[in-house]
Amino acid sequence: MIADDWRAARSSAPPGHLDAAGYNIPSDRVHHAVVDHLRREREVGGHRAAPDLHPSRSALAALVGAGAGDVAFLESGTAAMAALLGGWRLPPGSRVGVGRTEYGSTLMLLHRLARLSGWKLLELPVDDDSRLDLDGLTSLLSDGLDLVALPHISSHRGVVQPAAAAGRLCHAAGVPLVLDVCQSLGHVDVGGAGATAYVGTSRKWLAGPRGVGFLIVPGLAEHDQDMDAAAPALGGHTWVHGDPSPLAGAARYETFEGPIAARVGLGVAVREHHDLGPAAIHARLAELGVAARRLLDGIGGWRAAEPLDEPSALVTLRPPPGADPEAAVENARSRAAQASLLVGAVPVGRAPADLPTPVLRISPSPGTRRETLDALARVLDH
Numbered sequence: 001m002i003a004d005d006w007r008a009a010r011s012s013a014p015p016g017h018l019d020a021a022g023y024n025i026p027s028d029r030v031h032h033a034v035v036d037h038l039r040r041e042r043e044v045g046g047h048r049a050a051p052d053l054h055p056s057r058s059a060l061a062a063l064v065g066a067g068a069g070d071v072a073f074l075e076s077g078t079a080a081m082a083a084l085l086g087g088w089r090l091p092p093g094s095r096v097g098v099g100r101t102e103y104g105s106t107l108m109l110l111h112r113l114a115r116l117s118g119w120k121l122l123e124l125p126v127d128d129d130s131r132l133d134l135d136g137l138t139s140l141l142s143d144g145l146d147l148v149a150l151p152h153i154s155s156h157r158g159v160v161q162p163a164a165a166a167g168r169l170c171h172a173a174g175v176p177l178v179l180d181v182c183q184s185l186g187h188v189d190v191g192g193a194g195a196t197a198y199v200g201t202s203r204k205w206l207a208g209p210r211g212v213g214f215l216i217v218p219g220l221a222e223h224d225q226d227m228d229a230a231a232p233a234l235g236g237h238t239w240v241h242g243d244p245s246p247l248a249g250a251a252r253y254e255t256f257e258g259p260i261a262a263r264v265g266l267g268v269a270v271r272e273h274h275d276l277g278p279a280a281i282h283a284r285l286a287e288l289g290v291a292a293r294r295l296l297d298g299i300g301g302w303r304a305a306e307p308l309d310e311p312s313a314l315v316t317l318r319p320p321p322g323a324d325p326e327a328a329v330e331n332a333r334s335r336a337a338q339a340s341l342l343v344g345a346v347p348v349g350r351a352p353a354d355l356p357t358p359v360l361r362i363s364p365s366p367g368t369r370r371e372t373l374d375a376l377a378r379v380l381d382h
């Protein structure tokens with residue numbers, strides 16, 4: 001049902017698209033909303049065409065139990081993370097817990113901020129699947145942490161981190177949690193995580209247009225004193241007289257200039273997500289991911305890198321033993337492309353602390369048919 005609805009909303013999606021984690025296919029309505037807005041900007045001028053994004057902000061914020069005023073749009077997940085962490089006031093000597101599955105660009109940012117600001121980065125303990133070890137987190141928290149950053153699902157590994165449990169532990173210890181939901185919002189339930197801030201992106205599981213990232217900081221007003229440094233550089237329209245001072249709420253992080261049409265499109269995508277039913281989408285994606293791992297694990301020597309029953313549709317395969325991993329992944333990706341199957345190749349740099357070799361990534365959208373997975377199995381089977 002969900003699969004049919006998803007496909008029906010897209011008149012021209014490529015049937016072999018298995019790269020939702022890289023770039024999902026926006027629906028026809030999303031596409032038209034973007035094009036219509038671009039047309040309107042041309043007809044009446046960009047500033048006069050400025051849309052009311054309040055309903056879009058509300059719809060997005062509702063996915064994590066926040067409100068419209070808690071949302072800021074930026075141009076990517078990376079930019080949103082930089083705006084958030086770059087503006088976070090942490091004194092020298094602060095201790096920041098970082099997951100080993102952290103995204104490459106966030107890791108670079110954290111290392112840079114640590115060097116500049118005198119923070120100390122501590123690796124969060126994990127098990128053999130790189131899943132956060134909650135006992136380890138508890139003891140790290142009791143040793144003293146000032147901030148925890150965690151990707152809910154990472155780009156290179158389909159493990160769903162125990163975000164809700166981590167959120168509870170951090171909350172109880174009074175330590176802010178920054179949850180990267182670039183791979184999880186629209187994919188698995190994020191609602192119960194109770195994070196201090198969420199960083200996400202439009203084009204992946206939410207199937208919005210490219211060029212939009214966002215951050216959601218529930219009840220930002222309460223944390224104002226910790227997080228007010230970022231805005232003056234960003235919101236050009238906030239400087240009226242005298243000293244620049246940040247806008248209230250998450251708007252302080254938002255860039256005034258940006259691809260407004262794409263923000264409109266994301267709003268449509270998120271409302272479609274609510275209409276289809278987040279729970280049904282999550283269930284469908286989990287079912288597809290488990291089916292794909294069960295089908296593909298072992299084929300041609302490729303092995304699933306996460307537990308077969310992991311409830312996510314982000315499936316990664318390690319190259320056959322003995323093969324040159326880089327060449328094997330690239331070769332498989334290009335053979336898949338020849339069979340009109342679009343899969344991802346994840347380089348080590350995507351998660352340098354966690355990924356020993358490149359992996360092949362298969363990430364079906366809810367509309368994926370079983371035949372598409374079968375076709376990929378045939379490609380990998382030699």
Ligand SMILES: *Cc1c(COP(=O)(O)O)cnc(C)c1O
Nearest residue numbers: 076077078103151154155182201
């Ligand atoms: C894609 C991704 C990002 C960065 O998002 P962009 O919009 O590409 O900048 C951050 N974290 C994770 C886990 C991602 O998958």
